Amino acid sequence: MSENAEIARLQAENAALRRRIAEQDDHRDWLERLLQTTIDHVDSVIYLRDASGVFTHINNTYERLTHLSRDEVIGRRDCDVFPKEVYEAFRVADREVVESLKTFTQEELLPQEDGMHFFRSYKYPVLDAAGRLIAQGGISTDLTKQRRAEATLKATQSVLQAIVENAPLAILATDATNTYVLVSHEAARQVGRTPGDVLGKRVPQILPAGAAEAMMDTTAEVFRSGATLVLEQTVPWEGSSKVFLTHMFPIRMNGGEVEAVGTIATDVTDMRRAESEHLRLQAEVIRAQRKTLLELSTPIIPIADGVLAVPLIGAIDRERNQQIAGVLLERVTATRAAVVILDLTGVRSVEAEIVDALMQTVRAMRMLGVEAVLTGISPQVASTMADLDSPLRQITVRQTLQHGIGHALTRIRERRAGSRRAAAGEH
Incomplete structure (x- = not known):
């Protein structure tokens, strides 16, 4: 083969070799882009370092969480980009991977703006065909939100448990x-x-x-x-x-x-039992107070020996009328009164049934030998009394309390004079 032919053959081989190298470079670039694009779309921190510990790859999550760009990390070691207390903790797992050529799992802490973050890291060896270490890889997942949620849940459960128990x-x-x-x-x-x-x-x-x-x-x-x-x-x-x-x-x-x-x-x-007892006692107190008020609102005033005056004031209902009758008849019996003046000046109006009941009290006093004198009758009360079927001729009526007292004193004098005459005639 001539020298020119040999040169041509070598040139052809070189050209073919360059094409294969270019193709391999293109394929390597394609694989690189595929790898980088894939890890950039993972929400965990992913990184690769060569056998000497120099960073060759990091993903977007790594940049976002560490606030370090690719230019600040690629080509450097942990000790070049992290504080000593941080990268010293990282080296524990790194040494385990290098020595055992097996995947190693550990939890790591990384300071962030909102405090310390917890990561679960998987560190693994990358081996060649002969089983030699050619790189170290790591995938770290941020467990901070989960840990904080677990801590909050645990605290909440503790509070609830304390409430339930106590x-x-x-x-x-x-x-x-x-x-x-x-x-x-x-x-x-x-x-x-x-x-x-x-x-x-x-x-x-x-x-x-x-x-x-x-x-x-x-x-x-x-x-x-x-x-x-x-x-x-x-x-x-x-x-x-x-x-x-x-x-x-x-x-x-x-x-x-x-x-x-x-x-x-x-x-x-x-x-509830205490409330019921309280209501019962309250009702008793109210009844006692009402009784006292009724007694206070029905004063019986001795005017002279044998003469009582009862000034009635305010509204008179069935209960009060019964109270008036009971108290009055009791006092009449105790004092042996001869004349009782019922003064109605303070009573503006009263129902017919109450007037009728009052007249029954008057009749009861007459049966005890007591003369009843009504004074201070208002036009309304007079109209009500006039409409009653009960006879009114046995009731003495005077215009005012003063007139009633004058009448009562006259009646007492007459009774006493009559008594003296009777006593004189007997001797």
Whole structure:
């Protein structure tokens, strides 16, 4: 083969080699773009380092969370981009990967603007065909939101547990089969048990018969309506009864269906009994006060020996009229009065039945030998008295209290004179 032919052959081979190299470079670039695009769309931190620990790849999430650009990271080591206390913690897993050539998992902390973030990191070796380490990879997932949510949930559960354990209320929940799924210490104490004795049991196994039926009926109503129910129940309880102020409410799961019914019940038996006793005592006090007021509003004034005046003021109803009659007849008997003046100046109007009852009192006094004198009659009262069927001729009427007193004193003098004449005639 001539020298020119050999040169031509070598040139052709070189050209073919350059094409293959160019194709391989294009393929490598394609693989690089494929790798970078893929890891950029993962919401976890992803990075690759070569066997010496130099960063070769990071994704967008890495940049976003560390606030470090690719230019600041690629070609550098951990110690070049992180504080010492951070990268020293990273090296624990890195050494494990290099020494064991196996994937290693650890939790790592990375400071952020809103505080320290928790990451679960998977660090793995990248090996060649001969099993030699050529790179180290890492995938780190930010668990901060999850950890914080778990911490909040745990704190909430602790608070709820403390409430359930210490609240002086019966707090419980039952499912659709009337089985207890939550029981507070107070709820268990009211039936003489512990929460452990009640949980998992059905309502009829725990409550007295009447109370169990009442609870199951109201629970069924909440299941049907899906609405909160507030009521006060009086239920049979061990030969007696108890009164409970009860709040029952639906407990819904993710699907929105009612899975259980929660109950907060307060035993108000003693309170209601105390209220009932208070009302009874209050009624007695009111009756006593009313009696005292009636007595005060019906003063009986001795005018002279044998003469009493009763000035009536204000409205007179049936009860007050009975009080007037009782007090007056009692005093008449005790004092042996001969004349009683009923002054109606302070009474503007009165119903016919009350006037009739007042006239019966007057007739009762006449039967005791007492003369009744009415004074200060208003036109309205006079009209009412005129309409009555009872005869009025036996009643002495004077215009004013002064006239009535004058009449009464005259009658007393006449009686005394008559008595003296009678006594003189006897001797």
